[in-house]
Amino acid sequence: MPSQYDTLEKAILSGDQESGIAEAVKLIEGGQDPVLLFTDCIEPLLDDIGEKFSRLEIFLPEMVNASKVVKGIHGAVKPYLKNEEDAASKGKIIIATVSGDLHDIGKNIVKAMLEVNGYDVQDLGVDVPTQAIVKQAKEFDADIIALSALMLPSLPFVKDVVEYMEGNQKVKVIVGGGPVSPEWAEEAGTDGYGNNAIDAVALVKDILSS
Amino acid sequence: MKHTTRLLDIVERSLRGPLMDEEDFNDQHVTQGLARVVKEFDIKVSQDQIVNQDDALADRVWEAAVDFLSECGVYCQTTNRVIEFSKKEIIDILRYAPDTVIVGQGTDAVQEYARKIDDPRRPLLMGSSIGTPIEDEYFIPSMISYIQEPEVDVTMAPTLTNIYGYDIRTRSPLEILSSWREVELTLEAMRRAGRPGMAFTGIGSSISDVGQLSADGPGGLRQTDLHTFGIVSELKTSYEILNKLTHILQRDGVVDPYANPIYGGLGGGMDGQAVLITAAMIALNVVFMATCVGTSPTHPFNFNDTGKELLIPSGLSFQAIARNSKLMSNLTNTPVGGPGTKTLLYECIALTVMMTVSGGSRILGPRSATGSITGHFSGLEARFTGELLTAAAKLDRAKAEEIVQKAYAKYEADLTTQPYGKHFKDVYDLKTVQPTKEWQTMYDEVKNEAAGWGLSFD
Numbered sequence: 001m002p003s004q005y006d007t008l009e010k011a012i013l014s015g016d017q018e019s020g021i022a023e024a025v026k027l028i029e030g031g032q033d034p035v036l037l038f039t040d041c042i043e044p045l046l047d048d049i050g051e052k053f054s055r056l057e058i059f060l061p062e063m064v065n066a067s068k069v070v071k072g073i074h075g076a077v078k079p080y081l082k083n084e085e086d087a088a089s090k091g092k093i094i095i096a097t098v099s100g101d102l103h104d105i106g107k108n109i110v111k112a113m114l115e116v117n118g119y120d121v122q123d124l125g126v127d128v129p130t131q132a133i134v135k136q137a138k139e140f141d142a143d144i145i146a147l148s149a150l151m152l153p154s155l156p157f158v159k160d161v162v163e164y165m166e167g168n169q170k171v172k173v174i175v176g177g178g179p180v181s182p183e184w185a186e187e188a189g190t191d192g193y194g195n196n197a198i199d200a201v202a203l204v205k206d207i208l209s210s
Numbered sequence: 211m212k213h214t215t216r217l218l219d220i221v222e223r224s225l226r227g228p229l230m231d232e233e234d235f236n237d238q239h240v241t242q243g244l245a246r247v248v249k250e251f252d253i254k255v256s257q258d259q260i261v262n263q264d265d266a267l268a269d270r271v272w273e274a275a276v277d278f279l280s281e282c283g284v285y286c287q288t289t290n291r292v293i294e295f296s297k298k299e300i301i302d303i304l305r306y307a308p309d310t311v312i313v314g315q316g317t318d319a320v321q322e323y324a325r326k327i328d329d330p331r332r333p334l335l336m337g338s339s340i341g342t343p344i345e346d347e348y349f350i351p352s353m354i355s356y357i358q359e360p361e362v363d364v365t366m367a368p369t370l371t372n373i374y375g376y377d378i379r380t381r382s383p384l385e386i387l388s389s390w391r392e393v394e395l396t397l398e399a400m401r402r403a404g405r406p407g408m409a410f411t412g413i414g415s416s417i418s419d420v421g422q423l424s425a426d427g428p429g430g431l432r433q434t435d436l437h438t439f440g441i442v443s444e445l446k447t448s449y450e451i452l453n454k455l456t457h458i459l460q461r462d463g464v465v466d467p468y469a470n471p472i473y474g475g476l477g478g479g480m481d482g483q484a485v486l487i488t489a490a491m492i493a494l495n496v497v498f499m500a501t502c503v504g505t506s507p508t509h510p511f512n513f514n515d516t517g518k519e520l521l522i523p524s525g526l527s528f529q530a531i532a533r534n535s536k537l538m539s540n541l542t543n544t545p546v547g548g549p550g551t552k553t554l555l556y557e558c559i560a561l562t563v564m565m566t567v568s569g570g571s572r573i574l575g576p577r578s579a580t581g582s583i584t585g586h587f588s589g590l591e592a593r594f595t596g597e598l599l600t601a602a603a604k605l606d607r608a609k610a611e612e613i614v615q616k617a618y619a620k621y622e623a624d625l626t627t628q629p630y631g632k633h634f635k636d637v638y639d640l641k642t643v644q645p646t647k648e649w650q651t652m653y654d655e656v657k658n659e660a661a662g663w664g665l666s667f668d
Contacts, residue, residue: 054511056519059478061241100380100417102287102442102450105472108236109510126287151417152343152369153380153388178513178582179343196511 004032005041012045015065017072024073034080042070046116053113054198060109067115089120091208094137095146096124098157106177106197107148113197114146114204130160137171144204147190149177155184162189172207176200213459213499216303220293220452220497227283227291232446235292236476239282240444244482246281247274255480255522260618261564261611262526265327265533272530275488276300279445282489284497287442288449295496303496309536311501313364313464315434318407320363322502324536327529327569332603334572336436337362337592340542341414342577343584344368344634352634353399354643355589357408361596362589364436366411366574367396371584378415385421389413393430411436411466419453426457436466436502443469444476444486445493455498467494468504468542473519475510483507484523488530495537502571503531506542513580514546516557517625518618525568532569540572541565543595546624548579548586548631550649553624555656558595559617563665566602567610573599578631585633590645590653597657601665613663 008027011020028034049066052058093114097107104126114121122140124133137145145165147158158175165171172191176199185193192207194200230239247253251274253267262268280300283292295303309324322334337356344352349368356362372378373388392415400406412431413422422439425431437458441447458465469490471477477486491503505527507520515524524541531539543561547554558576565573576595579586602610631637637649645653661667 053474056474056479056510059474060476061237061478064237102446102448105443105475106510109472109475151380152371153378153385153415153417153421156377156379159377178580181583196513198511 008041009045012042012066012069015062015069017069020069021072021076025076028077028080034077037077042073043118046070046118050113050116050201060112063112063116067112090118091143091204092120092140093144093146093204094122094124094133094140094142095148096128096133097126097148098154098161099127099129100157101149101151101154102126103148103150106150110146110148110176110194110197110200113201117201119204130157130164133161134164142171143208145171145173146200147173147175149175149180152179155179158190159188174200174203174207216499217456217459223293224286224289224291224452227286227293229290230285230292232285232287232290235285236444239292240476241478243278243282244477244485247278247485248481250274251277253481253485255484255526257480258518259611260518260521260525260560260614261567261607262529263607263611268526268529268533271484271488271526272534274485275492275530278485279489279492279496282445284493285446286448287446293447293497300492300496304492304535304537307495307535307537308501309538311464311538313409313434313436315407315432318405319434320409322538322571324538325532325569325571327532328567328606329569330603332599333566333570334363335361335592335596335599336364336366336411336540336572336574337589337596338366338411338575339368339587340366340575340577340581341369342581342587343371345371345585348585348634349395350399350402351638351640351643352585352587353396354403355634355638356592357400357403357405358643359589359593359596361593364409364411367392367414368587369415380416381418381420385416385418386424388415389421389425390430393425409435411438419450422454423457426461426463433461433463435464437461437463438466438468441467441469441494441498443472445490447497459499464501465499466502466504467498467500468506469494470506470508473507473509480519480523483520484526487523487527491527491531491537491539502538502540504540504542504574506544508544512546512625512628513544513582514625515542515544516546516561516621521560521564525564528565528568528570538571539569540574541570542577543573543575544577544580546580546628547621548583548629549588549591549634549637550632550652551629552652552656553621553629554578554591554631555594555653556617556620558591559598559660560614562595562598563602563605563610563614563617566599567605567607580628583630585635586630588634588637588645588649590637590649594653594657597667598665601667604666609664613660613665616663617660
């Protein structure tokens with residue numbers, strides 16, 4: 001990575017939002033093309049962070065903090081972007097743990113991995129009623145609904161979401177979690193299954209590129 | 211009824227503690243809190259040595275965990291408040307923790323007790339798949355495969371994949387029916403195996419308070435059984451969880467909860483994980499009035515706890531507890547290997563030996579094939595675990611480390627390939643409820659190999 005990005009890279013890796021934003025703005029005001037700032041520095045860096053987490057060389061807090069810095073930078077550099085250039089998101093995703101299930105760390109890991117891979121993710125939390133997921137997916141104009149279900153008695157709620165979304169050609173429903181298998185996901189009518197956060201990112205890339 | 215005053219105190223704290231956004235709790239209280247104590251107490255965990263040999267490090271982990279918990283608290287998702295306890299309160303409460311309990315009935319009753327490092331007394335074995343899904347037709351024979359083993363002290367049911375042909379749906383009549391069905395089938399399996407008074411842990415099939423509590427009473431889970439519930443990772447609760455606790459206390463039951471920190475999550479790597487596991491088990495007693503405190507820390511991608519990144523902090527945490535408290539601690543063995551693989555048996559050796567010399571009171575499992583593959587478990591791996599407990603209780607930490615490293619080298623490469631093995635019906639004769647020749651031979655071979663490493667099965 002070119003050396004002019006050293007300070008920015010350091011700020012993102014250390015989760016220092018203030019320095020990250022200040023450095024990004026400084027670079028742009030010094031003549032740096034804002035689009036190139038993302039394509040040459042931020043996106044490769046986030047890819048690298050995601051890779052490192054998948055090998056557990058870094059951990060969830062570092063990944064979340066890096067993602068927060070990038071979100072902040074994106075907001076700060078918006079005024080410098082032309083409208084057609086303001087398209088940093090690769091896709092919009094609603095993520096939730098389904099009704100009856102309070103587990104959130106698995107979901108949070110998937111969310112952080114998706115964010116560092118450039119997706120715009122709205123997290124609805126845990127124990128989310130089916131109708132709230134469906135309603136929010138429509139309001140957010142989501143491309144994908146990603147559902148987490150760690151407990152067997154929560155799985156029927158995944159089927160409910162699939163049923164609600166039947167006929168909606170745009171929104172795909174994907175699922176992951178302990179008791180879910182590829183066979184179950186297919187039988188339930190979902191559009192895909194991720195065994196873990198790494199799988200989930202690959203699945204989302206696959207769905208949104210096809 | 212016991213602990214009414216404490217229960218009301220917890221409820222009071224959940225209503226009066228500081229209001230906080232959950233994300234801020236995760237970041238400021240858990241992640242930053244752990245980073246602080248890891249630095250302040252100089253927690254530097256070995257990257258290679260699996261069985262900790264350093265008592266001073268174990269003591270620092272304990273001190274760090276108490277300090278961390280006193281600053282962090284436990285988050286109540288229902289009220290969005292932090293249930294706080296000062297360091298002095300934590301230490302005072304731990305002073306009154308029980309150090310022994312009898313579970314089960316009649317001649318099937320067993321005594322659990324707090325253990326110390328290198329304690330020559332054998333820990334208890336909860337022989338079970340621990341809620342792994344199973345088809346109705348295999349429920350009873352698979353449970354008998356555990357209960358019939360003399361090495362198994364207490365048990366727990368697998369989880370039904372459906373109830374009378376219906377998907378089990380939480381907070382519905384179907385969940386209540388499945389809770390009752392789980393108890394009925396478990397009692398029947400224990401009766402058929404000739405150990406009707408054996409304690410069992412419940413209720414595994416249900417997750418809601420109403421589902422669990424419906425079958426915890428006359429005709430269902432007995433007072434002498436183990437009454438379990440999980441708290442939410444990391445260090446979170448809700449009124450649904452406290453409702454379960456309240457009911458168990460009203461029944462004067464054995465409170466047997468668990469906390470399962472996620473490796474690489476809010477606690478970060480091994481240093482933070484050692485502190486977090488310890489703090490979570492302390493919280494189970496301080497906030498949830500646990501008789502016995504349990505954990506099953508989990509790998510975020512492989513969903514096991516038999517990799518070095520979890521064996522090392524788990525062992526250290528159990529040593530911290532054994533050296534500094536009288537808590538009865540238990541660890542769930544969640545291997546990647548399933549029945550019909552040697553991987554599973556080598557994983558059993560590593561985790562069981564590590565936990566035994568580190569002062570754990572009870573081991574749970576094995577939850578074979580990560581507990582997520584329908585029917586991939588059998589009683590033979592529980593028999594092996596029980597034999598390992600007896601053999602490992604004769605070891606000291608230095609010898610244990612040598613054996614654990616040998617076992618680990620045998621399965622390390624399999625942790626990512628995850629050989630889930632075979633379904634119960636393919637490794638046991640369903641009529642005799644005995645292992646197939648192939649599975650039995652594998653067990654014999656690994657047991658002989660382990661004996662050669664210094665485990666005495668006499």
